Amino acid sequence: MWPSTGMVQTQQRRPRVVIIGSGFGGLFAAKALKRADVDVVLVAKTNHHLFQPLLYQVATGILSEGSIAPATREILRRQSNAEVQLGEVVDIDVSNRTVTSWTPEGPRQTSFDSLIVAAGSRQSYFGNDRFAEHAPGLKSIDDALELRGRILSAFEFAEAEPHADRVEQWLTFVIVGAGATGVELAGQISELARYTLRRDFRRIDPARARIILVDAAPMILGTFDEQLAAKAMRRLLRLGVEVRLDTAVVDVDGNGLTVRGADGDTRRIQASTVIWAAGVAASALGRHLADQVGVDVDRAGRIPVEADCSLPGNADIFVVGDMMDSGLPGVAQVAMQSGTYAASVIAARAAGRPVPGPFRYRDKGSMATVSRFSAVASVGRVRISGFAAWLMWLFVHLQYLIGFKQRVTTLLHWLISFLGRGRAERVVTRQQVARWALDTEPHT
Amino acid sequence: MWPSTGMVQTQQRRPRVVIIGSGFGGLFAAKALKRADVDVVLVAKTNHHLFQPLLYQVATGILSEGSIAPATREILRRQSNAEVQLGEVVDIDVSNRTVTSWTPEGPRQTSFDSLIVAAGSRQSYFGNDRFAEHAPGLKSIDDALELRGRILSAFEFAEAEPHADRVEQWLTFVIVGAGATGVELAGQISELARYTLRRDFRRIDPARARIILVDAAPMILGTFDEQLAAKAMRRLLRLGVEVRLDTAVVDVDGNGLTVRGADGDTRRIQASTVIWAAGVAASALGRHLADQVGVDVDRAGRIPVEADCSLPGNADIFVVGDMMDSGLPGVAQVAMQSGTYAASVIAARAAGRPVPGPFRYRDKGSMATVSRFSAVASVGRVRISGFAAWLMWLFVHLQYLIGFKQRVTTLLHWLISFLGRGRAERVVTRQQVARWALDTEPHT
Numbered sequence: 014m015w016p017s018t019g020m021v022q023t024q025q026r027r028p029r030v031v032i033i034g035s036g037f038g039g040l041f042a043a044k045a046l047k048r049a050d051v052d053v054v055l056v057a058k059t060n061h062h063l064f065q066p067l068l069y070q071v072a073t074g075i076l077s078e079g080s081i082a083p084a085t086r087e088i089l090r091r092q093s094n095a096e097v098q099l100g101e102v103v104d105i106d107v108s109n110r111t112v113t114s115w116t117p118e119g120p121r122q123t124s125f126d127s128l129i130v131a132a133g134s135r136q137s138y139f140g141n142d143r144f145a146e147h148a149p150g151l152k153s154i155d156d157a158l159e160l161r162g163r164i165l166s167a168f169e170f171a172e173a174e175p176h177a178d179r180v181e182q183w184l185t186f187v188i189v190g191a192g193a194t195g196v197e198l199a200g201q202i203s204e205l206a207r208y209t210l211r212r213d214f215r216r217i218d219p220a221r222a223r224i225i226l227v228d229a230a231p232m233i234l235g236t237f238d239e240q241l242a243a244k245a246m247r248r249l250l251r252l253g254v255e256v257r258l259d260t261a262v263v264d265v266d267g268n269g270l271t272v273r274g275a276d277g278d279t280r281r282i283q284a285s286t287v288i289w290a291a292g293v294a295a296s297a298l299g300r301h302l303a304d305q306v307g308v309d310v311d312r313a314g315r316i317p318v319e320a321d322c323s324l325p326g327n328a329d330i331f332v333v334g335d336m337m338d339s340g341l342p343g344v345a346q347v348a349m350q351s352g353t354y355a356a357s358v359i360a361a362r363a364a365g366r367p368v369p370g371p372f373r374y375r376d377k378g379s380m381a382t383v384s385r386f387s388a389v390a391s392v393g394r395v396r397i398s399g400f401a402a403w404l405m406w407l408f409v410h411l412q413y414l415i416g417f418k419q420r421v422t423t424l425l426h427w428l429i430s431f432l433g434r435g436r437a438e439r440v441v442t443r444q445q446v447a448r449w450a451l452d453t454e455p456h457t
Numbered sequence: 458m459w460p461s462t463g464m465v466q467t468q469q470r471r472p473r474v475v476i477i478g479s480g481f482g483g484l485f486a487a488k489a490l491k492r493a494d495v496d497v498v499l500v501a502k503t504n505h506h507l508f509q510p511l512l513y514q515v516a517t518g519i520l521s522e523g524s525i526a527p528a529t530r531e532i533l534r535r536q537s538n539a540e541v542q543l544g545e546v547v548d549i550d551v552s553n554r555t556v557t558s559w560t561p562e563g564p565r566q567t568s569f570d571s572l573i574v575a576a577g578s579r580q581s582y583f584g585n586d587r588f589a590e591h592a593p594g595l596k597s598i599d600d601a602l603e604l605r606g607r608i609l610s611a612f613e614f615a616e617a618e619p620h621a622d623r624v625e626q627w628l629t630f631v632i633v634g635a636g637a638t639g640v641e642l643a644g645q646i647s648e649l650a651r652y653t654l655r656r657d658f659r660r661i662d663p664a665r666a667r668i669i670l671v672d673a674a675p676m677i678l679g680t681f682d683e684q685l686a687a688k689a690m691r692r693l694l695r696l697g698v699e700v701r702l703d704t705a706v707v708d709v710d711g712n713g714l715t716v717r718g719a720d721g722d723t724r725r726i727q728a729s730t731v732i733w734a735a736g737v738a739a740s741a742l743g744r745h746l747a748d749q750v751g752v753d754v755d756r757a758g759r760i761p762v763e764a765d766c767s768l769p770g771n772a773d774i775f776v777v778g779d780m781m782d783s784g785l786p787g788v789a790q791v792a793m794q795s796g797t798y799a800a801s802v803i804a805a806r807a808a809g810r811p812v813p814g815p816f817r818y819r820d821k822g823s824m825a826t827v828s829r830f831s832a833v834a835s836v837g838r839v840r841i842s843g844f845a846a847w848l849m850w851l852f853v854h855l856q857y858l859i860g861f862k863q864r865v866t867t868l869l870h871w872l873i874s875f876l877g878r879g880r881a882e883r884v885v886t887r888q889q890v891a892r893w894a895l896d897t898e899p900h901t
Contacts, residue, residue, distance in 0.1 A: 058890075059885070059887060060609065077521030077522070077866075077881075077882060078521070079881045079882035080521075082884045084657070090656045098616070116617040117614045118618050154884055154886055155886045158886065165528075169504055169543040173543060173561060173562055213528070213531055213534045215540040418877070421873070422869060422881050425869050435531075437523045437862045438523035439504070439523060439528040440505055440526045441504045443598075446543070
């Protein structure tokens, strides 16, 4: 019989650090503990780390899923003090210092000396969870493959459709939310329709597809400099994307959505493909922790933390990345830096060294690509757009991608898509076709 | 309103050739009609052509699905006389010359002047369809992704499992059927366990995984030369694969299978992963056609054809590839050559040229790779094995792969896997983990 994790614990002297999540926060925390005299247990509900900034490229057929999602245990294979467990954490017991995760073999309890909670965020429909069925989000590889199937099938179904109004509905793609993900998706779906698929069909003209980007805010890329956002906006319009600002989503169903514009009037948009890129909420573990220590989460489910990212009153429990209510944006850089920081505090304590000062976020800038050869970027006070920004985007993303294999396959797929306008990953599974066809009311 | 296919027909003068299937037979037939004065309609139930000989590499994480499955309409985009329809053919009316396919918008009827039926084959469980649930086959991209999820999850679940006997069950992989696919799968799962995953786990030793190859025949690779098969066998044994010949499968369930050996005794093998690579049967359209023309299909559902691959009594309806009962093996070369041949007959008739003589299959040889750098190949009377055969295997497969993008991504992934022992595509989706976990009885 194999010893359970709890039994091993009592025989060991080294403190155990449990990390929840294999995203940027969790992975960088684990790596930062490489030389610390601790045992690291990383518990994650997927077998892979996910390079989320490029997820939209899996959804639009540019990259294969493996290119942005290396196996977590492969990344940590040479780190002998780290162990990876596949499991979904269902309980954190703050007083007894245990984490319970659900594994295929039933629940599993792991005790910890220190804990780093980096469970990230999920899609939020702002209380309208019924939208989810018709407007999937883009947070996981599952989501990206689902969207790839929907987007590519929509053109197939349009080609098969005898009725002009239904053709138009199949060829209308609505993206809700004009942050970086929404803008990038809109740009890539437009390039797919206007260039990649241009000559592939006989009955429809894919270039006639309507790509509509909807946001309740008065401008796209709200977190960016106004001038940069305006440049990205012009680029989107040149790509034929329709941008509807000051526009709120009232309802979503199987045939499209209803929106309310700045004038207060509601309008109907018939669209078979609606993608939700509008909002995120912290993992439910945030509220679960907050309830135990008697603090409140914010509207997005994020939990207030101390200056050292620790849970109020619990110096050995850290909350990092998207889950912390710290006034910082939910971006990869914040997750990486806070994860690394929490690990450094734990490592210092384990070594009896003085702990570092409070967590300070170093903003390395932000960037978004609108289409091939065109991006916007702000680094410090520098604002760049166009081809130079795109080149910068390319190198920065290659640099942050985890894994040599991932870098070379990504670079090759980019050559294919950016030089040749092609998409190497156009597979729709039969399951996807069958399922979506079932969801679609046949024409009567 | 869009004209239905039938209405277009009445306004056209050019004969319409309908092709069913986007595999080797259908695709090569369509391409061979490029210069013919006909309209080609290719109806297929997937959006992609599938390079089936490399499907096992998708199942074992070597290749991404896009690498071996280019979109059919992309391949045919520049062929202006060809149109691709996504749909599953549910009826062929031989007397009225129509094909009915199921599309998301309901049934669709297409009339034809000539028809090429290239619907291929599916997995056959020899009447034991209940095996399918526990022993999936490998015939489609869906299958390959499902197997990739199962194979990689099995190691994850073994790592999470506290009971030694269950660990062993998770680490036992049984492949039923020792033809080329079975041999290649066994070899690749063994390489995955012994090399790729060697350092990735902390509680289990992946190299201890048992890979068992079962076949009712007295030898592996039955269609190959005996000496070559013996070489492949030695190579498999060196890789640690257990080969059980003269062994028939009696039953398969969620925890393994029961087999009967040459001695007549039944034995139990506890295994969480069972893969069926044992048999194929022609598409059900074979029997459907046979019933209409009053001939019998053979035990594998294949239909007898005339010397020119036409359906008895129907000179304009051709049956090619895996579906024809012609004494030829169900391999890619037969499908390509018979598809091309049927197209040449149709093209000759359309041009008023004399039709070519009866179909003659040119056997270009066969090959199988056992592991990296090691293959067996027979070309004419020449038998090659080892590294030379492997190099030949590599170049021949690259050459036959359809699409430039597919060739370069495949070559890159091969470099990663064959030089670096890595696997670039190790994603398991959450859906796969959740579904398989549900199928697995929790330990009590």
